[in-house]
Amino acid sequence: MAAQRLKIGCAGLGRMGKRHALNFLERTPRAELVAASSPDPVELEWAKIHLEPFGVRLYQNYDDMLKHEGLVAVVVASATAVHAEQAIKAIAADKHVLCEKPISTSVEVSQSVVDAAAKKPHLKVMCGFSRRFDKSYRDAYQKMQSGAIGTASVLRSQTCDKLDPSGFFVAYAEFSGGIFVDCSIHDIDLTLWFFGDESKVKSVSAVGITAVEPDLRKHNDRDNAVGLVEFYDGRMAFFYASRMMAAGQEDVTEIIGTKGKLAVNTQPAVNHVNIYDETGIRREIPQNYYDRFEYAFVTEANEFSASCLDNTPLPLDLNNAVKAVRIGAALQESMITQKKIFFDEDGNRTELSRL
Amino acid sequence: MAAQRLKIGCAGLGRMGKRHALNFLERTPRAELVAASSPDPVELEWAKIHLEPFGVRLYQNYDDMLKHEGLVAVVVASATAVHAEQAIKAIAADKHVLCEKPISTSVEVSQSVVDAAAKKPHLKVMCGFSRRFDKSYRDAYQKMQSGAIGTASVLRSQTCDKLDPSGFFVAYAEFSGGIFVDCSIHDIDLTLWFFGDESKVKSVSAVGITAVEPDLRKHNDRDNAVGLVEFYDGRMAFFYASRMMAAGQEDVTEIIGTKGKLAVNTQPAVNHVNIYDETGIRREIPQNYYDRFEYAFVTEANEFSASCLDNTPLPLDLNNAVKAVRIGAALQESMITQKKIFFDEDGNRTELSRL
Amino acid sequence: MAAQRLKIGCAGLGRMGKRHALNFLERTPRAELVAASSPDPVELEWAKIHLEPFGVRLYQNYDDMLKHEGLVAVVVASATAVHAEQAIKAIAADKHVLCEKPISTSVEVSQSVVDAAAKKPHLKVMCGFSRRFDKSYRDAYQKMQSGAIGTASVLRSQTCDKLDPSGFFVAYAEFSGGIFVDCSIHDIDLTLWFFGDESKVKSVSAVGITAVEPDLRKHNDRDNAVGLVEFYDGRMAFFYASRMMAAGQEDVTEIIGTKGKLAVNTQPAVNHVNIYDETGIRREIPQNYYDRFEYAFVTEANEFSASCLDNTPLPLDLNNAVKAVRIGAALQESMITQKKIFFDEDGNRTELSRL
Amino acid sequence: MAAQRLKIGCAGLGRMGKRHALNFLERTPRAELVAASSPDPVELEWAKIHLEPFGVRLYQNYDDMLKHEGLVAVVVASATAVHAEQAIKAIAADKHVLCEKPISTSVEVSQSVVDAAAKKPHLKVMCGFSRRFDKSYRDAYQKMQSGAIGTASVLRSQTCDKLDPSGFFVAYAEFSGGIFVDCSIHDIDLTLWFFGDESKVKSVSAVGITAVEPDLRKHNDRDNAVGLVEFYDGRMAFFYASRMMAAGQEDVTEIIGTKGKLAVNTQPAVNHVNIYDETGIRREIPQNYYDRFEYAFVTEANEFSASCLDNTPLPLDLNNAVKAVRIGAALQESMITQKKIFFDEDGNRTELSRL
Helix, strand or coil, X not given: CCCCCEEEEEECCCHHHHHHHXXXXXXXXXXXXXXXXXXXXXXHHXXXXXXXXXXXXXXXXXXXXXXXXXXXXXXXXXXXXHHHHHHHHHHHCCCEEEEECCCCCCHHHHHHHHHHHHCCCCCCEEEECHHHHCHHHHHHHHHHHCCCCCCEXXXXXXXXXXXXXXXXXXXXXXXXCXXXXXXXXXXXXXXXXXXXXXXXXXXXXXXXXXXXXXXXXXXXXXXXXXXXXXXXXXXXXXXXXXXXXXXXXXXEEEEEECCCEEEECCCCCCCCEEEXXXXXXXXXXXXXXXXXXXXXHHHHHHHHHHHHHXXXXXXXXXXXXXXXXXXXXXXXXXXXXXXXXXXCCCCCEECHHHC | CCCCXXXXXXXXCCXXXXXXXXXXXXXXXXXXXXXXXXXXXXXXXXXXXXXXHHCCEEECCHHHHHCCCCCCEXXXXXXXXXXXXXXXXXXXXXXXXXXXXXXXXXXXXXXXXXXXXXXXXXXXXXXXXXXXXXXXXXXXXXXXXXXXXXXXXXXXXXXXXXXXXXXXXXXXHHHHCCHHHHCHXXXXXXXXXXHCCCCCEEEEEEEEECCCCHHHHHHCCCCEEEEEEEECCCCEXXXXXXXXXXXXXXXXXXXXXXXXXXXXXXXXXXXXXXXXXXXXXXXXXXXXXXXXXHHHHHHHHHHHHHHHHHCCCCCCCHHHHHHXXXXXXXXXXXXXXXXXXXXXXXXXXXXXXXX | CCCCCEEEEEECCCHHHHHHHHHHHHCCCCEEEEEEECCCHXXXXXXXXXXXXXXXXXXXXXXXXXXXXXXXXXXXXXXXXXXXXXXHHHHHCCCEEEEECCCCXXXXXXXXXXXXXXXXXXXXXXXXXXXXXXXXXXXXXHHHHCCCCCCEEEEEXXXXXXXXXXXXXXXXXXXXXXXXXXXXXXXXXXXXXXXXXXXXXXXXXXXXXXXXXXXXXXXXXXXXXXXXXXXXXXXXXXXXEEEEECCCCXXXXXXXXXXXXXXXXXXXXXXXXXXXXXXXXXXXXXXXXXXXXXXXXXXXXXXHHHXXXXXXXXXXXXXHHXXXXXXXXXXXXXXXXXXXXXXXXXXXXECHHHC | CCCCCEEEEEECCCHHHHHHHXXXXXXXXXXXXXXEECCCHHHHHHHHHHCHHHCCEEECCHHHHHCCCCCCEEEECCCHHHHHHHHHHHHHCCCEEEEECCCCCCHHHHHHHHHHHHCCCCCCEEEECHHHHCHHHHHHHHHHHCCCCCCEEXXXXXXXXXXXXXXXXXXXXXXXXXXXXXXXXXXXHHHHHHHCCCCCEXXXXXXXXXXXXXXHHHHCXXXXXXXXXXXXXXXEEEEEEEEEECCCCEEXXXXXXXXXEEEECCCCCCCCEEEEECCEEEECCCCCHHHHXXXXXXXXXXXXXXXXHHCCCCCCCHHHHHXXXXXXXXXXXXXXXXXXXXXXXXXXXXXXXHC
16 A cells, blocks of 8 residues: 555646656655646647556547646646646646746746735645756755855846757747846846845846857847846845857856855756767767756655645745846846836835935 | 556665656656565665555565566666576566676676576567666767767766765775776766777776775775776777766766767856855755756656666666776776786787787 | 166065065076165164165155156055155156055056156056966966957956954055055956956945944045946946955965856965865965965066066056056045946946046 | 075987976076086077176087086986986086986996996985876875875876877887886876885886887887786786877876875866867877976976075985886886786896795
8 A cells, every 4th residue: 555645747848847857756655647638639649658558548639637636736837828828727726736936937927926826725736846856956956045145135147058059049038038037047147046035136137149040030049148136134146047058058147255256057057977089088068957966856756745735834935936037127128228127125126316 | 647657676676776767757748657676675665655555566586576467677786796697587587687796796696697688589678778868878879870070089988986985895896896897887888889889998007095095905905096098099098087086976978089079067066056155156966866867867867768668778888887897897897907908809818919 | 797787675564565666686597786775763674674775775755765766667666645746756867667556546646747757658666466466367368369258247246355353454444545546456357357448337336344343433534345337338247345364364366267267266275275074174275365376476576677667567557557557546535425337438427427 | 695595407409408497597596507518509599699698608518518617517418328428427526416317218327327336425416207296196195194095006107199190109119118118107106106115016018009100019119008007015007198189288196095086187188268169178288298287397307406595305205216126117018028026125127926
């Protein structure tokens, strides 16, 4: 007789949906993937081979999946555009929810999910910021907490994707919310984590360029961007996002304190191999964020399951997901309007002169 | 209805036994841990908490476990002294076997397992050299195979353990077979893998010291040792083993070819964090081999299961396990007798003058 | 009979003055340090021991040194406040000039030196941006020029000093021009070098904090600052400057192009030693900029001498020194006023609305 | 009036001769290169351009140079075959001597120089083991001395040259003394330095292969070799030498103690640049030993000069140079004869059975 397992369904079977489905199926001992849904026939075809033989019931329709008998939780891994709607429906159906980031590219829509969740405090509703589950980031966080660097004061973080020469990211920009909401959202979330949830933004400013894909301007987006965020408690963070890395994924974070610094991934490497040849000494690096954060997603699935089953606090607060989108959207706006944006201590927009 | 899974039992629940049991229970989707055995009450107590609730039947007696209904395979993770006996019994009972390394510290006893397995070709019998399943070593192997370094000619490899100040390894030395059989066995196996199974040893020579634990001499062992192996095809390998590393586990391999070099783990790191403080820039490293090779063991469990279920070739040949013990034992002997040992091309001992 | 050597005098014998004097005395074969001046008795005392015995004539008064018979060139290494005045006097006296950076913290004063030099085109007048002479930066520049990274589009650079717990830098801030003019000036100069002298600034924005030394605010300065510079040709640069590094000097630059990236000093190290102990693997880093750039200063002395003797072009254009101060001062102003500052293509301040 | 400078002559103007000559001419403030000799017209032609204009008198004949008026010291940088003869002549002429390594490939000939020097204790006679002057090795030595690694017990060191595809090293092998005497001599010298001059060798054993150049066997040499040295005080060292590195010069040393390890150059790099492109992250490494040790040679020239001028002890003992050749020659012999060689505590050859 086995212990109780979390019966979970997976909404969406695209790139991340497949990964979440398999992680819950194979690498989350306390969970049982019982259902999966996708409106896409190709995705369902994949699921017939990889999920159905292992006891996963497939649905074309998300609403139908929500009625799957015994279903207790849902991982929302569909297109960003429907994250919020599906999350709200799941909450309404009394399911725990693990929602891929971002909840929405809109602050208001994101907030609506938080509001829905707030009404059902017995449910676990989490937005999946994968880096919070990465062992390197956790080690850095723990070291900071133990005083290794004094007071953390400056945070530098970058999310830099390998160039996709197909230009896919131009089309994608129409719905992504822009480079700060799509990429830097992780760096913003890390900042809220390391600086503390109570951090209040004083100003944001940003600059962006289109070095490889001028067509991004049609969607008010850029392919390289730098953003600056100033906090009321005297700290600051700065972010670099790019979609044109040649070598692979380069997600780097430095937390700079008054007595030391913690650097995460300043020397990226996909494994422990170095190649020595006539060009020098070389190592390969992760090609995408999943190469880098694969085990963080597995940990996320396991910890979400444990939190639901044991009714213990989630490892991260849903409110931060909205806060991160708010900061990301402000940076995006600053980049496009070329204006620095100020906030008062209540989080309302203000003019510099009124500070 | 789920696909077929490999019903496996775990013999031994010591340090590695626990890890194998949990890996087959939680991280090997195509396997089902159905039984576990240990004569040790403390180990069984642990199993009552961590295995029994998940449907694993516990046995005090290994022979009884072998009769567990439906049992198809066994992972032998008990003390080295009983590896061979348990493996042979499992083979006799018509079970697939994954045996922890070494099969035995004795060449003859190791060979008896190979002989037993040879009589039952339908069984999958594998000795678990974990590094063969490590993604860095595999990447290096694949790069070598693809011609990245020309002809691999020299192999340097080291297995260096963190100092255990309790002196445990002195008592352990009585049964371990010595530092070359216990530690360097991995480096020897890597050499057989990278240089090819057909490699024939021409000579071995070794030197060892007791830098931290002179009592090892009672058991004809040393705490630091260097061994040299020369092959008939004009290649050579050299190994360093140590039990006194201060920082942690340092397992490093370099494969040096005529056109390049592949280096595995020359810059050990437990994760992606660097700490900057007044002492400089620092990173932590794995504290033991499991920190370093955890996922290799998971891959091993998964690939062994797949090979049994699908009746596909095992990823490594059992004969090599005997060959590795033979080389390790010869190095150990050379270290103790201070004599260089020569072999003819059939693997028989010979005098230099007769070569 | 020796070949002709550049007879040079050194103005100022403080920290950098001593170094320049010794470099011209001992490590610049084509130069001959014939004179040195300082109003400071302690500095002159030092010079009596280290310079005078080797044939260097000492002067209390800079003007007197300028009249030293046969003097052909001057290295101005005095306090920043008198750089410009001494440089202009030297030009008036028809001497070549190597002036420590910055010429002045004032754009106007800096320009006055350029103007003076422009009237004497036969003289070599150079502002010593040491990184231009560093072999790593030169290697990176050459690789960029050879097309290794496509089009350089984003430059990230930081000048981060080890924390001086004496608080010296608070007093220093009164005259330094501020953190962007004192520290980031190097990063700005690198940007002008790598992006090309013709680069035109479109906007600057900056944020700063006082994490360790709130008294800096008295002098309108900060101890950590981030600046963003946008160029009219679609490139951008961002800078981080800090005075509170725990481990040592961390001067890092990344030049990010459309097809690759060049990183300079992302893994700082003072030498080739790694220390393995119970805390992990550690390396020490340079403690100050001279530890890092010692040989760049030697190269600078040699190349300046060669340029004077052979009447060949200087390796860097004096105009850039003014341009760098202009950008640094604008960043400093932006940090203090919290306003983003815009320029038109002629370099004049403008409002965003008029762009 | 300048302080006294060491008037030195350079014997030999080949590759290393040119470097020594220029170092004493341009980078050794307390020395004055007054003479240079070479029987080679091409080398003299070079010297007419690079040395003569700076006051260096050129000689075709070494004996004539020794008579140069005022000459006080000689740097012997000619072919190894004449090192000893020229050193002995210089000693006879009462000159200080800095002799390139090795003094000779013959132990006896080397000893004859030591004997000659012993008779003139007022002279400074030094064999130039450049690594002793390298700041990384010195830092490691100092850290060891300060107790950072407990008792140094094992030393691993390698001297690995970039492959010279011209096959030059085959012809060179006729006179080089073999790979252990030519390359590993540095590692042996380091061992004597780090383990202490009093270290007594108990046994040596070695294996070598010809991976790229079988013709080396004509000269009893190999292109890759591993040697093991055991000391009477319970320490050991092992060396790897190679002439087929693809990336460049890889000279690495690890000093392994009971409480830590010091690693020198385990991550070779020619400068601080990393190149990120589609093949990964890459750095270039030194192409030859001079790229790696350039400044060590400069320091050597300066310290030798200071020792001569100030009559202070030389930084290294000439006797070690003989000891190093003795060990190197024994390793070479062991590699060729395939026999392990034993020594008694007085350094005499012995049989194992007599130990």
